[in-house]
Amino acid sequence: MGMRALVADKVAPGGIAIRNLPEPEPARSEALVQVHAISLNRGEVWRLRAAEDGWRPGWDLAGVVKVPAPSGPPAGSRVVGVLGGAAWAERVAVPGSWLAELPAGVSFAQAAALPVAGLTALRILRLGPAILGRRVLVTGAAGGVGRFAVQLAKLGGAEVTAIVGSPERAAGLRELGAADVVTDLDQLQGDFDLVLESSGGESLARLATMVHPEGTLVMFGNSSLAPTTFDIRDVYLGGAVRLQGFMLFHGFAADPPGRDLAYLAGQVAAGRLDPQVAAVLPWEEMTDAVQRVADRSVPGKLVLTLDGGVPSRTQP
Numbered sequence: 001m002g003m004r005a006l007v008a009d010k011v012a013p014g015g016i017a018i019r020n021l022p023e024p025e026p027a028r029s030e031a032l033v034q035v036h037a038i039s040l041n042r043g044e045v046w047r048l049r050a051a052e053d054g055w056r057p058g059w060d061l062a063g064v065v066k067v068p069a070p071s072g073p074p075a076g077s078r079v080v081g082v083l084g085g086a087a088w089a090e091r092v093a094v095p096g097s098w099l100a101e102l103p104a105g106v107s108f109a110q111a112a113a114l115p116v117a118g119l120t121a122l123r124i125l126r127l128g129p130a131i132l133g134r135r136v137l138v139t140g141a142a143g144g145v146g147r148f149a150v151q152l153a154k155l156g157g158a159e160v161t162a163i164v165g166s167p168e169r170a171a172g173l174r175e176l177g178a179a180d181v182v183t184d185l186d187q188l189q190g191d192f193d194l195v196l197e198s199s200g201g202e203s204l205a206r207l208a209t210m211v212h213p214e215g216t217l218v219m220f221g222n223s224s225l226a227p228t229t230f231d232i233r234d235v236y237l238g239g240a241v242r243l244q245g246f247m248l249f250h251g252f253a254a255d256p257p258g259r260d261l262a263y264l265a266g267q268v269a270a271g272r273l274d275p276q277v278a279a280v281l282p283w284e285e286m287t288d289a290v291q292r293v294a295d296r297s298v299p300g301k302l303v304l305t306l307d308g309g310v311p312s313r314t315q316p
């Protein structure tokens with residue numbers, strides 16, 4: 001018996017193709033999950049470009065537990081989960097503590113959008129001072145992480161400012177909780193208690209000087225792929241400003257993601273968090289999905305389904 005998986009393929013269009021592979025063999029602490037939906041993140045688009053033939057991408061998944069882990073959701077339960085790679089397959093082995101059971105009413109498509117983008121937004125929001133009543137600035141706000149960060153910061157009681165690349169990309173962000181949406185850093189006024197920075201380059205240099213004297217700037221991405229140059233005096237003369245790095249998978253050993261995935265799914269079920277699924281495609285169309293993320297044209301998340309259960313190109 002075997003299964004199908006998406007694999008880096010140098011000669012295929014877009015550098016990715018579905019291939020037949022052996023079934024996964026779960027370790028003692030892992031569950032076997034039948035995957036129904038996956039999603040795509042910007043980081044995966046970059047890694048795919050540099051990948052060796054045969055490399056297996058994929059972080060985000062949602063599906064049904066076929067064989068449970070000793071601790072974790074039971075057999076037959078609908079789950080959301082995350083892996084450090086190779087999640088874009090019909091069946092995957094996932095550590096029990098990296099899974100969360102889905103509440104009724106949360107679809108596989110909604111769930112698949114949650115892991116990397118939602119967990120990143122949640123965990124970077126925890127890196128600064130308490131945000132209740134404080135000012136939070138979100139760069140790349142129109143993207144996957146950005147749309148979760150705007151909503152979660154608002155849920156946490158912050159006054160949220162969103163930065164987007166163009167007026168069209170501002171669509172929907174006020175409805176998600178942004179008090180202000182700007183396209184130009186010159187439009188920003190005052191300083192911010194927490195800056196969530198993923199554009200890099202000039203954006204990082206400028207925003208490092210706009211942090212409250214006791215505030216934090218979290219560096220978690222470099223979407224511009226540009227280097228950053230700034231005079232460090234412009235930062236430390238501003239007070240006890242903290243520049244903090246973040247890498248999602250680094251934190252999983254100390255704090256496995258299952259608990260936070262359960263929180264995110266619960267917020268979706270309660271109607272307090274919208275995963276902002278921009279489109280749902282069949283996984284045969286991954287090449288198209290990769291191009292759309294690279295083109296910066298996705299307002300939120302792209303989800304792909306494996307089982308034909310969701311009609312092609314539907315809205316969620």
Ligand SMILES: NC(=O)c1ccc[n+]([C@@H]2O[C@H](COP(=O)([O-])OP(=O)(O)OC[C@H]3O[C@@H](n4cnc5c(N)ncnc54)[C@H](OP(=O)(O)O)[C@@H]3O)[C@@H](O)[C@H]2O)c1
Pocket residue numbers: 041042043116117120139140141142143144145146163164165166169198199220221222223224225246247248249293296297300
């Ligand atoms: N450190 C970690 O663990 C971690 C985890 C997840 C994500 N990330 C990083 O966080 C960033 C956001 O990820 P995502 O999955 O949310 O990506 P995404 O959905 O593609 O969103 C990225 C956003 O960045 C903005 N952006 C600004 N300058 C850009 C440029 N030069 N090229 C492309 N986009 C640019 C775009 O906003 P406009 O279209 O409005 O301009 C876009 O909406 C990425 O850099 C990613 O690598 C890091």
